[in-house]
Amino acid sequence: MAKYLIRHLVTADFVAEKVVDESEIDIVKNDLKADCIPNGTFSFLMLKGTEKTIRTTYELYDEKLNDGSKNPTSNK
DSSP states (O other): OOEEEEEEEEEOOEEEEOOOOGGGSBTTTTBOGGGSSOOTTSEEEEOTTOOEEEEEEEEEEOSSOOOTTOOOEEOO
16 A cells, blocks of 8 residues: 655744743843744744644655655645
């Protein structure tokens, strides 16, 4: 039986959280320094109901490395 790899391109709203020591930010100048942009050190929580599928594709899946000659099938 054939297997298929399904990919959804999705947008959603997230809350990014991180606990830091007071020495890592400047509360007088309202400067978050290295934490002004969320990165992999933050915990992310997706807000339920905010997800929106932009595009869905599927392709025949095999255990071998991805073959660039395959063309995925899209619904858009």
